[in-house]
Amino acid sequence: MITKELFGKKPCGCPVDAYTLTNxxxxxxxxxxxxxxxxxxxxxxxxxxxxxxVCG
Structure with missing residues (x-):
């Protein structure tokens, strides 16, 4: 399954999305x-x- 959600925005206002892939x-x-x-x-x-x- 693949889901998409808004993660945040760059300084220019462009969206940054987070895609989650789950088995x-x-x-x-x-x-x-x-x-x-x-x-x-x-x-x-x-x-x-x-x-x-993931470390960090």
């Missing part, structure tokens, strides 16, 4: 339209607990 297991990645920045990668561990793998 059937609940793993997801959030990508910003500001240079294709990966904001989050969420993956389940062996116990099913979700963890964000």
């Amino acid at each position: 059937k297991n609940g793993a997801s990645v959030v990508i910003l339209t500001l240079g294709g920045i990966i904001q989050q990668i969420n993956m389940p561990d062996r116990d099913g607990k979700m963890a964000d793998l």
